[in-house]
Amino acid sequence: xxxxxxxxxxxxxxxxxxxxxxxxxxxxxxxxxxxxxxxxxxxxxxxxxxxxxxxxxxxxxxxxxxxxxxxxxxxxxxxxxxxxxxxxxxxxxxxxxxxxxxxxxxxxxxxxxxxxxxxxxxxxxxxxxxxxxxxxxxxxxxxxxxxxxxxxxxxxxxxxxxxxxxxxxxxxxxxxxxxxxxxxxxxxxxxxxxxxxxxxxxxxxxxxxxxxxxxxxxxxxxxxxxxxxxxxxxxxxxxxxxxxxxxxxxxxxxxxxxxxxxxxxxxxxxxxxxxxxxxxxxxxxxxxxxxxxxxxxxxxxxxxxxxxxxxxxxxxxxxxxxxxxxxxxxxxxxxx
Amino acid sequence: xxxxxxxxxxxxxxxxxxxxxxxxxxxxxxxxxxxxxxxxxxxxxxxxxxxxxxxxxxxxxxxxxxxxxxxxxxxxxxxxxxxxxxxxxxxxxxxxxxxxxxxxxxxxxxxxxx
Numbered sequence: 355x356x357x358x359x360x361x362x363x364x365x366x367x368x369x370x371x372x373x374x375x376x377x378x379x380x381x382x383x384x385x386x387x388x389x390x391x392x393x394x395x396x397x398x399x400x401x402x403x404x405x406x407x408x409x410x411x412x413x414x415x416x417x418x419x420x421x422x423x424x425x426x427x428x429x430x431x432x433x434x435x436x437x438x439x440x441x442x443x444x445x446x447x448x449x450x451x452x453x454x455x456x457x458x459x460x461x462x463x464x465x466x467x468x469x470x471x472x473x474x475x476x477x478x479x480x481x482x483x484x485x486x487x488x489x490x491x492x493x494x495x496x497x498x499x500x501x502x503x504x505x506x507x508x509x510x511x512x513x514x515x516x517x518x519x520x521x522x523x524x525x526x527x528x529x530x531x532x533x534x535x536x537x538x539x540x541x542x543x544x545x546x547x548x549x550x551x552x553x554x555x556x557x558x559x560x561x562x563x564x565x566x567x568x569x570x571x572x573x574x575x576x577x578x579x580x581x582x583x584x585x586x587x588x589x590x591x592x593x594x595x596x597x598x599x600x601x602x603x604x605x606x607x608x609x610x611x612x613x614x615x616x617x618x619x620x621x622x623x624x625x626x627x628x629x630x631x632x633x634x635x636x637x638x639x640x641x642x643x644x645x646x647x648x649x650x651x652x653x654x655x656x657x658x659x660x661x662x663x664x665x666x667x668x669x670x671x672x673x674x675x676x677x678x679x680x681x682x683x684x685x686x687x688x689x690x
Numbered sequence: 691x692x693x694x695x696x697x698x699x700x701x702x703x704x705x706x707x708x709x710x711x712x713x714x715x716x717x718x719x720x721x722x723x724x725x726x727x728x729x730x731x732x733x734x735x736x737x738x739x740x741x742x743x744x745x746x747x748x749x750x751x752x753x754x755x756x757x758x759x760x761x762x763x764x765x766x767x768x769x770x771x772x773x774x775x776x777x778x779x780x781x782x783x784x785x786x787x788x789x790x791x792x793x794x795x796x797x798x799x800x801x802x803x804x
């Protein structure tokens with residue numbers, strides 16, 4: 355009989371947070387034993403198994419009892435869940451489309467046998483599963499951090515003043531969820547691309563009915579990946595925050611300016627530091643393997659060296675402009 | 691008797707606010723969980739442990755109750771009693787309750803007359 359109570363109390367405890375468990379277990383046991391003693395007095399005989407079973411059934415299922423003690427715990431709570439789903443769905447579709455295109459390119463090679471196509475299909479499915487799962491994991495992590503760092507949203511009555519409410523103009527009242535969501539999705543795709551598929555970034559040359567992969571990024575480039583990944587991750591957190599608040603505030607504008615400044619500094623370091631593209635002997639061999647002469651390879655390398663620097667110059671300019679806009683809006687036009 | 695789920699949920703809501711006062715009123719003298727359930731039951735108010743204990747914890751976290759485990763009883767029991775803060779608040783709550791009852795009687799009486 356006591357065994358049933360032990361098992362019941364342990365099962366309730368299994369569904370409780372560690373911090374509350376010992377105290378609540380002790381309390382439930384005490385209550386159960388008091389109730390049992392009382393029933394046994396009324397029945398005029400010592401407690402038996404049937405009596406314990408009836409009592410425990412009246413108490414209710416262990417999960418239900420545990421739930422009444424501990425508030426529900428969420429990784430992504432009801433406030434953030436709609437945004438979470440709104441981001442998850444389109445990105446999973448984009449990943450699916452990307453993998454589908456990659457599958458299409460892979461099976462376009464002539465002379466593939468049916469088992470080979472089957473194998474490529476399986477590999478594509480595995481890639482989709484891996485990518486979707488990883489994206490889901492990153493997104494859940496970002497939202498879990500938001501969930502546990504965002505204040506409860508209770509507004510102190512004394513803190514608000516109707517006269518300080520924002521003027522009602524279409525531009526000023528709310529942010530554009532579409533642009534923020536697009537920003538979040540693009541950052542997540544970029545994170546995935548550079549962190550998971552980084553070693554597959556390079557040139558793809560179609561020759562002799564086959565796609566040849568030629569790596570062009572140097573090891574220096576991969577030293578920067580954690581840094582710009584961190585900036586992108588912080589941007590995702592910022593955009594999600596603004597999405598939840600429904601408007602840009604001075605603090606979010608200044609945070610955005612800070613992130614743009616970090617991006618600008620990183621782009622400057624990349625621009626002035628050692629080259630992020632290189633033609634290694636392997637690259638050279640690969641390029642020659644697809645029929646390119648030494649001269650063409652040299653020209654290509656020069657083009658790459660110039661092209662990435664031009665791109666970085668644009669990034670620096672873009673970041674500087676964005677940062678200035680953020681600071682202007684934060685300090686002089688907070689409602690815009 | 692209460693078959694209608696909407697009726698049940700409204701009654702549950704009405705009871706929820708009342709239970710706080712009922713429990714606090716019983717805890718001017720210290721009591722352990724089971725004795726409190728019995729006391730309330732004898733006065734016609736049935737309350738299950740799944741409602742009572744979370745309520746006691748909430749009132750304790752609000753500083754209205756104090757609790758202590760007592761090990762000299764036949765089995766370890768947690769005793770609850772009103773804190774000084776709770777004692778100060780109880781008469782005010784009773785007053786609020788009486789006003790609500792009077793108000794509701796008036797409102798319901800008016801409904802009957804119409």
